[in-house]
Amino acid sequence: MSGNGTRNGLYGAQPAARTRGPVHVIGSGLLGASVGLGLRERGVDVTLEDLSPTTVALAADYGAGRVRAADDAEPTIVVVATPPDVTADAVERALATYPNAVVTDVASVKLAPLEELQRRGVDLTNYVGSHPMAGRERGGAIMARADLFTARPWVICRDAETPAEALAHVEDVALDLGGVLIEMTPEEHDRSVGLVSHLPQVVSSLLAARLVPATEQAIGLAGAGLRDTTRIAASDPELWIQILGANREPVTELLDALAGDIADFADALRDPERVGTKRRIADLLSAGNAGVARIPGKHGSSERFTTITVLIDDTPGQLARLLTELGELGINMEDLRLEHSPGAQIGFAEIAVLPEVAERAVADLVERGWRTL
Numbered sequence: 412m413s414g415n416g417t418r419n420g421l422y423g424a425q426p427a428a429r430t431r432g433p434v435h436v437i438g439s440g441l442l443g444a445s446v447g448l449g450l451r452e453r454g455v456d457v458t459l460e461d462l463s464p465t466t467v468a469l470a471a472d473y474g475a476g477r478v479r480a481a482d483d484a485e486p487t488i489v490v491v492a493t494p495p496d497v498t499a500d501a502v503e504r505a506l507a508t509y510p511n512a513v514v515t516d517v518a519s520v521k522l523a524p525l526e527e528l529q530r531r532g533v534d535l536t537n538y539v540g541s542h543p544m545a546g547r548e549r550g551g552a553i554m555a556r557a558d559l560f561t562a563r564p565w566v567i568c569r570d571a572e573t574p575a576e577a578l579a580h581v582e583d584v585a586l587d588l589g590g591v592l593i594e595m596t597p598e599e600h601d602r603s604v605g606l607v608s609h610l611p612q613v614v615s616s617l618l619a620a621r622l623v624p625a626t627e628q629a630i631g632l633a634g635a636g637l638r639d640t641t642r643i644a645a646s647d648p649e650l651w652i653q654i655l656g657a658n659r660e661p662v663t664e665l666l667d668a669l670a671g672d673i674a675d676f677a678d679a680l681r682d683p684e685r686v687g688t689k690r691r692i693a694d695l696l697s698a699g700n701a702g703v704a705r706i707p708g709k710h711g712s713s714e715r716f717t718t719i720t721v722l723i724d725d726t727p728g729q730l731a732r733l734l735t736e737l738g739e740l741g742i743n744m745e746d747l748r749l750e751h752s753p754g755a756q757i758g759f760a761e762i763a764v765l766p767e768v769a770e771r772a773v774a775d776l777v778e779r780g781w782r783t784l
């Protein structure tokens with residue numbers, strides 16, 4: 412649960428929270444416990460609930476809030492962070508149990524739970540669906556982080572009937588957690604995440620699945636390219652079967668279009684001497700360049716952190732020494748990734764730091780005898 416401690420030392424004292432608690436979180440896994448941790452850091456009173464008593468106790472132990480007691484006051488806001496297939500149930504129950512609270516959910520799909528609630532005839536005046544575009548491959552309270560939502564888009568799906576006050580409550584939670592508000596209809600949301608989240612998940616999983624029968628020798632050659640394109644293949648199949656099933660229309664359309672591109676590409680490669688074929692391949696690859704350049708944070712100043720690469724002997728002792736020395740130098744490590752060179756006794760520690768400390772970090776490390784790239 413790295414990185415969920417207080418960050419006041421780094422960024423200075425936190426301004427007062429906008430959110431007026433108590434906030435009640437239903438589903439205290441990755442998303443629910445991260446919401447709790449982030450709001451607790453801002454001093455908001457958070458109560459927790461989960462189907463699993465162990466999960467809720469764990470989330471409370473980590474500091475995400477306290478287990479809700481029977482005589483607790485009614486919450487101002489309820490955040491439903493359960494799996495998508497029970498989100499409508501949990502929202503309906505929360506609206507009935509806490510008639511004065513504003514209820515939001517963080518499910519990765521927005522239309523299916525809303526349609527289910529409408530089909531049941533639930534009064535949705537106090538409900539505002541939302542979705543923070545931030546997550547991790549593995550779920551569970553143990554993976555939660557207070558800063559999970561920092562600088563990430565947080566989609567809010569209001570409709571014409573949503574009271575301004577209800578909307579403001581949900582926006583306050585998102586803003587207190589560092590999210591960037593984006594308003595969309597549920598349809599716009601589901602089409603958008605189909606493209607930027609659900610299609611990549613399927614492609615990454617299918618690509619990684621190709622590695623299962625590969626020889627050890629072939630796998631041993633893997634580098635950053637394969638790692639970058641398969642990171643999310645480690646995601647939880649149980650969550651994704653729900654997400655993809657609930658958003659199947661946009662996702663199947665996107666998959667059909669991609670399958671066409673793949674067939675096109677393979678055709679061109681099969682007959683490289685045919686006139687126009689090289690142009691066709693170049694066009695598809697160039698379109699990839701144009702697409703990747705559009706991803707926020709992939710280029711220029713929108714990067715959150717700067718990565719410095721330090722060469723280390725590929726032994727645990729070396730890495731521990733590097734981490735100790737970073738601490739001694741007062742350099743806060745935001746993220747760490749290790750690259751191994753197969754067959755060579757050398758590794759690369761890729762350390763993400765705040766851009767403003769990167770230059771000093773490199774200089775100090777070099778002075779202490781480390782080699783950097």
Ligand SMILES: NC(=O)C1=CN([C@@H]2O[C@H](COP(=O)(O)OP(=O)(O)OC[C@H]3O[C@@H](n4cnc5c(N)ncnc54)[C@H](O)[C@@H]3O)[C@@H](O)[C@H]2O)C=CC1
Pocket residue numbers: 437438439440441442443460461462463466492493494495497498501517518519520543544545546547548549550551552650654
């Ligand atoms: N994992 C991710 O990267 C992201 C997930 N989401 C959405 O957040 C929601 C939660 O996902 P995670 O936190 O990753 O899952 P998780 O598995 O870590 O946590 C879900 C928790 O809900 C509990 N739960 C299940 N049914 C319940 C019920 N009826 N009442 C109370 N608790 C119940 C489970 O015991 C579990 O602890 C999902 O709807 C998902 O689509 C949104 C953004 C990112």
Ligand SMILES: O=C(O)C(=O)Cc1ccc(O)cc1
Pocket residue numbers: 518519543544545546547548608643
């Ligand atoms: O890891 C990533 O890049 C993600 O995009 C994680 C993610 C997974 C599911 C969501 O509903 C939102 C975000």
